[in-house]
Amino acid sequence: MKEKLMEWIFPPRCAVCGEVLALGERKGFLCHKCEENIPFIPKNICPHCGGETDRAGFCDFCLKPFAFETACAAFPYEKVRQAIHLFKYEGGKQLGEGLGELLADYLLQYHEDLLVKTDIILSVPLHPKKEKRRGFNQTHIFCQKISEKTGLVFRKDGLRRKRDTAAQSTLRTPEERRQNLKDAFEAALDVSGKGILLVDDIFTTGSTCNECAKALYRAGAKEVHILCLSAAGL
Numbered sequence: 001m002k003e004k005l006m007e008w009i010f011p012p013r014c015a016v017c018g019e020v021l022a023l024g025e026r027k028g029f030l031c032h033k034c035e036e037n038i039p040f041i042p043k044n045i046c047p048h049c050g051g052e053t054d055r056a057g058f059c060d061f062c063l064k065p066f067a068f069e070t071a072c073a074a075f076p077y078e079k080v081r082q083a084i085h086l087f088k089y090e091g092g093k094q095l096g097e098g099l100g101e102l103l104a105d106y107l108l109q110y111h112e113d114l115l116v117k118t119d120i121i122l123s124v125p126l127h128p129k130k131e132k133r134r135g136f137n138q139t140h141i142f143c144q145k146i147s148e149k150t151g152l153v154f155r156k157d158g159l160r161r162k163r164d165t166a167a168q169s170t171l172r173t174p175e176e177r178r179q180n181l182k183d184a185f186e187a188a189l190d191v192s193g194k195g196i197l198l199v200d201d202i203f204t205t206g207s208t209c210n211e212c213a214k215a216l217y218r219a220g221a222k223e224v225h226i227l228c229l230s231a232a233g234l
Contacts, residue, residue: 015098018082029098047231073231074106100145187219
């Protein structure tokens with residue numbers, strides 16, 4: 001009875017489009033429309049600029065300003081915007097598990113090469129105050145699902161946010177975003193000589209992932225690769 005009541009108050013939603021699932025769809029996490037055509041970013045399209053590339057992930061031109069080795073994103077942000085909002089701000093944690101499953105599937109389908117380069121999966125950390133307010137770190141849920149499906153080791157304590165920064169979405173310019181996060185992160189475990197797969201939900205200007213990557217390289221990481229659920233460039 002309690003489960004039925006909770007399902008009526010908080011009906012299951014599609015992990016991609018965020019729409020309420022029909023009764024016949026509720027054993028999974030996708031509506032029929034999205035399940036038939038999962039809108040992953042095509043392998044030959046750069047998620048940042050939308051240009052053609054000869055490899056999956058960001059093109060060489062878009063990677064130039066950043067410290068990390070490679071970056072990729074599963075979806076255009078607009079395709080999963082509603083689902084991300086519901087997951088992060090309206091307590092739709094079951095959506096997060098579905099999104100994590102899809103991100104793991106994307107990794108396995110398009111970026112098998114990263115599996116052999118990765119020693120540890122890390123998530124972009126929230127400040128403890130912000131994580132306490134929200135009740136969870138959304139990228140931890142993604143990382144747990146990726147770890148379950150790939151066997152890669154996830155360490156939720158691998159990166160630390162040293163100060164409570166302003167939300168990047170409240171800042172107007174790329175320079176403001178860079179300054180807001182400058183030296184805001186530090187490695188919290190030994191990453192010397194390790195290949196790191198860093199996971200985040202949205203890639204916008206790249207400032208967050210870049211500052212995290214710099215902190216990991218300062219701590220001796222061998223390589224840092226970025227895996228994001230979505231990219232705002234397309």
